[in-house]
Every structure is written in C-alpha cells, then in structure tokens.
Amino acid sequence: MKDLFYYIRKIQRVAGGKLYLNMSMTLLISLLDGIGMYLIVPLLGMIGLLQMDSGSLPFLAPLTGLIHSWSLQLSLPLVLAVYVLILGGQALLQRSQTLLNARIIQSFIRTLRTETYEGLLRAKWEFYLRKRRSDFNHVMSNELGRVNYGTTLFLQMVTSLIFTVLQIALALWLSPALTVMVLVSGGLLALFARRFVRRSKRIGEETTELSKHYFAGISDHFGGIKDIKSNRLEASHIHWFRKLTDQMEHNFLEFGRVNSMSQVIYRLSSVVLIAAFMYVAIAVLHTPPEQLITVVLIFTRLWPRFIGIQSNMEQLSSNLPAFHDMRKLQQEYEAEQELISPEAAGASKLALIDGIGCTHVSYRYNPKEPQYALRDINVHIPANRMTAIVGKSGAGKSTLVDLLMGLIHPEEGEVRADGVSLQRERQLLALRGSIGYVAQDPFLFNESIRYNLQLVDPNAQDDDLWQALEFSASAEFVRKLPQGLDTVIGDRGVRLSGGERQRLVLARAILKRPSILVLDEATSALDSENELLIQQTLERLKGSMTMIVIAHRLSTIRNADHVIVMEQGEVIQQGGYLQLSQESKGSFSKLLSYQSGAQMQV
Numbered sequence: 285m286k287d288l289f290y291y292i293r294k295i296q297r298v299a300g301g302k303l304y305l306n307m308s309m310t311l312l313i314s315l316l317d318g319i320g321m322y323l324i325v326p327l328l329g330m331i332g333l334l335q336m337d338s339g340s341l342p343f344l345a346p347l348t349g350l351i352h353s354w355s356l357q358l359s360l361p362l363v364l365a366v367y368v369l370i371l372g373g374q375a376l377l378q379r380s381q382t383l384l385n386a387r388i389i390q391s392f393i394r395t396l397r398t399e400t401y402e403g404l405l406r407a408k409w410e411f412y413l414r415k416r417r418s419d420f421n422h423v424m425s426n427e428l429g430r431v432n433y434g435t436t437l438f439l440q441m442v443t444s445l446i447f448t449v450l451q452i453a454l455a456l457w458l459s460p461a462l463t464v465m466v467l468v469s470g471g472l473l474a475l476f477a478r479r480f481v482r483r484s485k486r487i488g489e490e491t492t493e494l495s496k497h498y499f500a501g502i503s504d505h506f507g508g509i510k511d512i513k514s515n516r517l518e519a520s521h522i523h524w525f526r527k528l529t530d531q532m533e534h535n536f537l538e539f540g541r542v543n544s545m546s547q548v549i550y551r552l553s554s555v556v557l558i559a560a561f562m563y564v565a566i567a568v569l570h571t572p573p574e575q576l577i578t579v580v581l582i583f584t585r586l587w588p589r590f591i592g593i594q595s596n597m598e599q600l601s602s603n604l605p606a607f608h609d610m611r612k613l614q615q616e617y618e619a620e621q622e623l624i625s626p627e628a629a630g631a632s633k634l635a636l637i638d639g640i641g642c643t644h645v646s647y648r649y650n651p652k653e654p655q656y657a658l659r660d661i662n663v664h665i666p667a668n669r670m671t672a673i674v675g676k677s678g679a680g681k682s683t684l685v686d687l688l689m690g691l692i693h694p695e696e697g698e699v700r701a702d703g704v705s706l707q708r709e710r711q712l713l714a715l716r717g718s719i720g721y722v723a724q725d726p727f728l729f730n731e732s733i734r735y736n737l738q739l740v741d742p743n744a745q746d747d748d749l750w751q752a753l754e755f756s757a758s759a760e761f762v763r764k765l766p767q768g769l770d771t772v773i774g775d776r777g778v779r780l781s782g783g784e785r786q787r788l789v790l791a792r793a794i795l796k797r798p799s800i801l802v803l804d805e806a807t808s809a810l811d812s813e814n815e816l817l818i819q820q821t822l823e824r825l826k827g828s829m830t831m832i833v834i835a836h837r838l839s840t841i842r843n844a845d846h847v848i849v850m851e852q853g854e855v856i857q858q859g860g861y862l863q864l865s866q867e868s869k870g871s872f873s874k875l876l877s878y879q880s881g882a883q884m885q886v
C-alpha cells in the first residue's frame with residue numbers, strides 16, 4: 285500500500301489544484317444526480333401515483349405545498365423544467381469533468397514515463413550489467429499502464445466513498461432505522477468480501493510475473509530469431525509461447541472468476557436485502573410511502589456503489605504488484621544515478637595530454653563471488669598514441685576498456701586520466717565526453733544514415749559527413765545506396781552487412797572528433813581489404829588522438845605504438861609491437877605465430 289500512496293502523492297504534485305477541482309466536480313455531479321432522483325417523488329405525487337403528503341420529507345414539504353397551490357398546467361412543466369435543468373447541467377458538467385480527468389491522468393503518466401526513462405538513462409553502467417533489459421520494457425509499457433489504471437481507480441474510489449457517505453447521511457436523515465439496517469448488512473458483507481480482495485492481490489502478483497516472462501521471452505526470441513531459424517528451433521519456442529499465453533489466459537480468467545463471484549454475492553444479497561427491507565418498512569415500521577420510495581430510490585443507487593467500491597478494491601489489489609515493481613525499479617536506479625551534480629554537468633571535453641593510467645586495479649562483476657575479472661592491473665595508455673589490448677577470449681580486455689572509460693569503477697586501485705582520478709565526477713564526465721566508441725556489435729537506429737551520423741553532431745554538414753565516411757572507408761558503399769545519406773538502414777542496421785555497420789559506427793565516432801577513440805573488436809566483421817582500409821585510417825589518425833584498440837586479429841594492430849597482453853584477468857606482457865613480437869618466449873609472439881600459422885593453413 286505504501287507504494288500506492290507514493291504514486292498518489294505524486295499525482296497530487298503533478299495535478300495540483302486540478303485534482304481537487306476534479307474531485308469536487310465528481311461530487312457535484314453525484315449530488316445533482318441525487319437531487320434529480322429526489323425530485324421524482326413530488327413528480328409521482330403530482331401525477332397521482334402517490335397519495336402524498338410530503339410533510340414527512342425534508343425540504344420537499346414547503347416545496348410541495350407551493351406546488352400544490354399552483355394548477356397542474358403550471359406546476360408540471362415547472363417541475364419538469366427544473367428536472368431537465370438539473371440533469372442537463374449534470375451532463376454538461378460530466379463532460380468537463382471527463383476532459384479534466386483525462387488531462388490529469390495524461391500529465392501524470394507523461395511525468396511518470398519521462399522520469400523513469402530519464403532515471404534509467406542516467407543510471408550507471410553497472411546497474412545495466414545486473415538487470416535484464418526486458419524488465420525495463422516491461423515496466424515502461426505494461427506496469428506503467430497498470431500503475432496509471434490503479435491510480436485512477438483509487439481516485440475514483442475516494443470520490444465514490446465521499447458520495448456514498450453523503451447519500452448515507454441523507455438516508456439516515458430520512459429513515460435512521462432502515463439505513464442502519466442496510467449499513468450493518470453492507471458492513472458484514474464487506475468483511476466477508478475481504479477474502480476476494482486478498483485473492484485478487486495474489487492473482488495480481490502472478491500477472492506481474494507472467495507478463496515479465498512474456499516480455500523477456502519475446503525480446504529474447506526476436507533478438508535471436510536468426511539463431512532460431514537457422515537451428516530450426518521454432519517448434520520449441522512456439523511450445524514455450526503457447527504454454528505461457530495459456531497461463532496468462534488462466535490468470536486473467538481467474539481474476540474474472542473472483543471478481544464476478546463477489547459481484548454476484550453483492551447482487552444477490554441486495555435482492556434479499558431489499559425484500560427484507562420492504563417487509564420491515566411496511567409491516568414493522570409502517571413507513572409512509574413517499575419516504576419509503578425515496579429511501580428505496582437512494583438505496584437502489586447506493587447499493588451499486590457498494591458493489592462498485594468492492595470491485596474497485598479487487599481491481600486495485602490486483603494492480604498493487606505493479607506499483608511495487610515500478611517503485612522497486614525506481615529505487616534501484618535512483619540509488620545508482622551518475623553524473624548528477626550541476627558542476628559536473630558543465631564539464632568540458634578532455635584534451636588528453638599525458639594519458640590514462642591504472643594503478644593496482646582489481647575488479648569483480650559480483651563482489652560476493654571469488655572470481656576476479658581483473659586483478660592488480662598496472663597500465664598506462666599514452667596520449668595521442670595507439671594502444672592495442674590483446675589476449676584470449678575472457679582474458680578481461682573489454683572489462684579493462686570499460687574501466688578506462690569510467691563505465692565501471694575498480695574495487696581496488698585507481699584509474700586516472702591526466703593524473704586526475706575518475707572518482708571525481710567532473711573528470712569522469714569530461715573523459716566520457718571525449719570518447720568515440722565503436723563496439724563489436726555496433727548500435728544503429730532504424731533511421732537514415734544521416735540521422736545516425738548526426739546523432740553525435742547535429743550541426744554536421746554533408747561535407748563533414750562524407751569526410752567521416754571517407755575516413756572510415758564507407759563512402760563507396762553509401763554512395764551506391766539508393767538514397768545515399770538518406771537511406772533508412774533498417775532495425776539496428778540489419779539491412780547492412782556486419783562490416784558496413786562497423787564502418788558506419790566508426791564514421792560516427794570520427795565525426796565526434798574525439799580525443800580518445802576506442803575500438804572494441806571493431807574490425808572483427810571486416811574482410812582483409814576493408815581491414816586494410818581501416819588500418820590505413822587508424823594510421824592517419826595516429827598522433828591526433830589517443831586510440832585504444834581491442835583486436836583478436838593481430839593484423840589490425842600492426843601499427844600500434846603500445847601493446848598490452850592479457851590473460852585470465854592479468855596483464856602478462858606490455859611494450860612496443862616490435863619489441864613484444866621479438867620476445868620469442870613471450871605470449872604475444874606465441875599469439876602472433878598461432879595466427880600466422882592459422883592464416884597459412886587457410
């Protein structure tokens with residue numbers, strides 16, 4: 285419940301006075317509804333359906349007296365006009381209230397959406413290492429909708445409760461004995477119906493789990509669709525999907541069963557109650573008919589509200605787990621925000637002068653487990669030189685680069701850029717702003733090539749774009765595309781080959797004019813001819829920026845000034861390319877000979 289109140293306070297902050305205006309409007313609408321209904325009694329009296337002496341009805345006594353003194357030709361249209369005025373006004377008010385309500389809800393959901401998105405984007409990289417990406421999709425779409433719905437339900441319930449209290453007060457005034465009788469029955473029924481509320485909450489928890497699986501599953505399956513198709517795994521995935529959707533259907537129907545059961549109990553008891561109520565009113569209390577009709581009218585309006593409140597409570601309970609899930613995610617990313625101080629936010633780019641250094645750096649992905657991804661690393665990446673990091677798969681190359689970029693922070697030791705620790709937020713931001721990064725699986729948006737390049741420099745002109753494309757050996761293939769720079773490249777760039785994607789991302793990195801260029805396996809998808817072109821590009825860039833290159837293919841780093849060789853999380857060799865290749869017993873020369881041997885066999 286405390287998660288629910290957190291979001292109620294939030295909607296209060298977002299909507300301000302509008303929220304109370306909205307609730308007052310709802311109350312007024314309900315009140316007008318009540319008055320309209322109350323007017324039916326003198327109407328019935330007028331047409332002779334009731335032999336009325338309205339003296340027993342509050343407010344109506346003087347009114348009916350007045351009406352009786354007029355002729356029917358005058359009083360009937362008058363009362364009907366008042367009736368139309370009240371209910372017509374109510375309808376107009378209802379429309380304004382619906383619009384205001386939609387505005388409040390929409391601004392609430394927009395605030396929630398933006399806050400969550402921004403909070404997620406500003407969370408540290410380490411947060412992403414621990415979380416499933418599909419959980420973000422799930423919270424941002426499914427759970428956000430449930431939170432929105434739940435909040436609206438809660439507000440409806442509050443208004444409904446206020447109105448119910450008002451009607452109860454009116455009914456108490458008209459007939460205390462009958463009202464108490466109905467209230468006691470309603471109270472007993474609500475006590476009995478608590479089990480339905482609890483059951484709804486349990487079903488809601490299941491709904492959350494199932495929809496989480498659903499989101500995770502579909503994002504995994506469509507992400508790995510090529511694997512599924514090539515290995516003919518469709519049948520097993522379809523089986524998994526059918527089973528899950530079957531459980532989801534069952535879960536949904538289960539909620540329907542609980543909800544409809546409580547509704548039917550309320551409805552049946554209302555019938556029994558009305559019968560008992562009529563009996564007591566007529567046979568025991570001898571209630572006057574006009575009073576009886578008003579009270580019956582009020583209760584036939586009131587009882588559905590009891591049913592509505594009960595149903596709202598069940599629906600709200602089934603949505604409570606979404607509130608919990610959303611709040612939990614928010615608390616997690618709030619605790620792991622980075623780059624927050626305004627002073628750091630204004631940090632300018634870093635023109636690296638000396639270089640980036642690690643001293644006695646150790647790192648574990650999970651500090652609770654004994655395995656270190658990096659252990660006691662001491663390296664220096666000299667500024668404006670090309671440094672290559674090599675080693676077998678799993679040696680710790682990417683982890684080291686993530687540390688050098690300040691994406692993760694060492695458990696022990698320190699990383700410094702130009703002698704200033706990356707623990708200092710301003711330095712970290714400045715460094716991050718100066719990096720051009722090209723990953724092994726480069727990320728491209730399903731937009732035009734121009735859009736993808738201009739992401740790093742929105743003011744870049746066509747000439748700048750072509751220059752960057754030339755530099756990355758991509759100009760030729762872009763020129764051949766049907767719309768050149770305006771060609772839309774497909775989801776994550778799937779309409780391009782792996783090598784073309786890598787070269788485009790390299791062009792984007794160069795366009796940023798970074799002082800540090802990081803290539804993490806960025807040439808893995810290139811053929812020898814294109815690899816040579818990239819090699820030449822890197823050669824041209826040498827001296828103008830600091831380059832850190834991870835490469836399995838050692839031919840890519842032939843021109844490196846400095847080579848770091850890693851094995852099982854440790855640096856086992858470092859020095860110049862030539863120097864290391866000549867140390868015949870060293871690991872680097874072994875790596876070289878493996879690769880040249882493999883190439884000769886090919």
Ligand SMILES: Nc1ncnc2c1ncn2[C@@H]1O[C@H](COP(=O)(O)OP(=O)(O)OP(=O)(O)O)[C@@H](O)[C@H]1O
Nearest residue numbers: 413649650657675676677678679680681682683684
């Ligand atoms: N997100 C992660 N969570 C837990 N362990 C991880 C994670 N990423 C990497 N590791 C572990 O850290 C170690 C170093 O991994 P890293 O990716 O840095 O190696 P690498 O040399 O870059 O490998 P490759 O050449 O295959 O990319 C490996 O044992 C790996 O299993």
